Amino acid sequence: MDVASFLKYIASGTAYTIAVTLIALPSGLVIGTLFALANVYGGKVIQRLTALYSTIMRGLPPIVLLFILYFIVSGSINLSPFWAGSISLGIVTSAYQMEIIRGAILSVSGGQMMAARAIGMNKIQAIRYIILPQTVRLAIPPWSNEAAIVIKDSSLVYALGVPEILRRAQLISASTQEPFLAFTAAALIYFILVFVTNRSLDALERRLRIPANP
Amino acid sequence: MSQPILTIKNLTKKYGENVVFHDINLSVNEGDTIVIIGPSGTGKSTLLRCINLLTRSDAGEIWLDDKEITCKECDEDKVRQHIGMVFQNFLLFNHLTALENVRLGLTRVKHMNPADAQLKAMQELERVGLQDRAGHYPGQLSGGQQQRVAIARALAMDPRVMLFDEPTSALDPELIGEVLEVMRKLALEGMTMLVVTHEMGFAREVADRIVFLEKGSIVEEGSPNDLFYHPKNERTREFLWKITELYGKKDTEQGNG
Numbered sequence: 001m002d003v004a005s006f007l008k009y010i011a012s013g014t015a016y017t018i019a020v021t022l023i024a025l026p027s028g029l030v031i032g033t034l035f036a037l038a039n040v041y042g043g044k045v046i047q048r049l050t051a052l053y054s055t056i057m058r059g060l061p062p063i064v065l066l067f068i069l070y071f072i073v074s075g076s077i078n079l080s081p082f083w084a085g086s087i088s089l090g091i092v093t094s095a096y097q098m099e100i101i102r103g104a105i106l107s108v109s110g111g112q113m114m115a116a117r118a119i120g121m122n123k124i125q126a127i128r129y130i131i132l133p134q135t136v137r138l139a140i141p142p143w144s145n146e147a148a149i150v151i152k153d154s155s156l157v158y159a160l161g162v163p164e165i166l167r168r169a170q171l172i173s174a175s176t177q178e179p180f181l182a183f184t185a186a187a188l189i190y191f192i193l194v195f196v197t198n199r200s201l202d203a204l205e206r207r208l209r210i211p212a213n214p
Numbered sequence: 215m216s217q218p219i220l221t222i223k224n225l226t227k228k229y230g231e232n233v234v235f236h237d238i239n240l241s242v243n244e245g246d247t248i249v250i251i252g253p254s255g256t257g258k259s260t261l262l263r264c265i266n267l268l269t270r271s272d273a274g275e276i277w278l279d280d281k282e283i284t285c286k287e288c289d290e291d292k293v294r295q296h297i298g299m300v301f302q303n304f305l306l307f308n309h310l311t312a313l314e315n316v317r318l319g320l321t322r323v324k325h326m327n328p329a330d331a332q333l334k335a336m337q338e339l340e341r342v343g344l345q346d347r348a349g350h351y352p353g354q355l356s357g358g359q360q361q362r363v364a365i366a367r368a369l370a371m372d373p374r375v376m377l378f379d380e381p382t383s384a385l386d387p388e389l390i391g392e393v394l395e396v397m398r399k400l401a402l403e404g405m406t407m408l409v410v411t412h413e414m415g416f417a418r419e420v421a422d423r424i425v426f427l428e429k430g431s432i433v434e435e436g437s438p439n440d441l442f443y444h445p446k447n448e449r450t451r452e453f454l455w456k457i458t459e460l461y462g463k464k465d466t467e468q469g470n471g
Contacts, residue, residue: 109305111303112307112308114305115306115364118266118268118298118299118368119294119295119318119367119368120291120323121319129318134308210308210309211351211353211354
């Protein structure tokens with residue numbers, strides 16, 4: 001096989017990397033947002049439970065969690081390594097996203113909630129129409145960071161045997177004795193993915209910026 | 215006009231051991247403007263927050279239009295639709311334009327159809343003289359303009375009573391006038407208002423009744439004339455002397471002249 005077909009083989013792992021990211025990142029966002037809302041607006045018990053969840057998930061190396069969750073998930077339901085890995089990664093990132101959203105909710109001043117309640121909105125309406133739209137804007141910059149981390153951490157599912165970029169690079173490296181070429185190609189693809197994502201989120205942040213006088 | 219629109223009976227609020235106010239009784243007639251004055255930390259703001267249930271009182275009752283609103287089963291969200299509140303620091307929704315701020319309650323709380331809500335919101339902005347700022351975000355408005363939008367937002371709900379919690383305290387001196395002007399107009403239109411303020415000129419000119427609150431209880435209440443020129447209580451006299459000293463002597467001088 002020639003170099004071009006090696007590179008093509010590695011690059012075709014990009015689909016897996018993107019797919020894993022597109023499952024892990026949004027599911028982490030949904031879980032993270034719900035847990036953040038529960039943590040900020042929930043009762044004492046819910047607050048403690050969500051805080052505990054976040055502390056444990058963030059206190060362990062992602063790869064260790066990935067293995068543990070993989071064996072729990074695949075032990076209870078029959079899932080392919082791809083799905084098990086993506087879901088596990090989603091759980092890992094949900095804890096980080098919870099903290100990002102929680103921080104953003106807390107930086108929207110408590111007065112906004114009070115003003116919303118004062119015109120007769122219930123708590124859910126106030127969160128939906130007043131708190132969350134402002135939270136989103138505050139959360140984009142730190143969330144952009146987390147998106148980059150998830151793209152890069154998607155490489156961890158290679159340990160479960162998912163044929164994504166890193167897994168393929170390793171195979172090529174072993175079979176061709178060209179580690180530099182193989183891993184540089186992988187690095188370049190990861191870099192482009194992260195770069196494009198961050199740039200898109202920067203653009204989104206600018207588009208959503210609330211106009212104000214200097 | 216003799217029918218009270220808002221009645222407060224033996225209202226008490228504590229934070230733990232700390233009694234914010236105790237046994238407050240107050241009756242407000244339709245169309246009245248009541249100004250509440252008193253040193254800071256005497257529970258004026260907490261009293262307003264208790265009236266629209268943003269803070270729960272510990273004892274006593276509040277009645278709005280012959281209905282108790284402090285009962286356990288009372289729907290707070292319903293009650294708040296009928297009581298407008300204007301805050302010291304405006305608290306406009308930062309991500310919405312002036313018009314959207316005023317319109318939101320109409321569409322989401324009153325479930326008005328979008329066209330009617332748009333029209334009504336625009337009318338309320340006109341009422342506070344800001345129709346030409348409809349598309350501006352709070353960050354693009356001056357403090358005085360923000361507060362006028364906040365007043366329009368509260369008015370849009372057609373409240374029975376308007377509560378003002380030190381509406382001009384956070385404003386630069388040159389912006390206070392425009393807000394007081396809007397409030398003066400509202401009072402003339404017959405809106406029932408409870409105003410916590412240190413603007414003694416406004417109190418004397420617009421209030422039907424002034425309530426002096428100190429250390430959590432009503433020390434004295436009466437017409438502006440009674441309180442400013444014939445206070446019965448030594449503490450009222452002292453407070454008014456201090457505050458006119460602080461906020462400019464011209465008020466009392468003009469009054470005496």
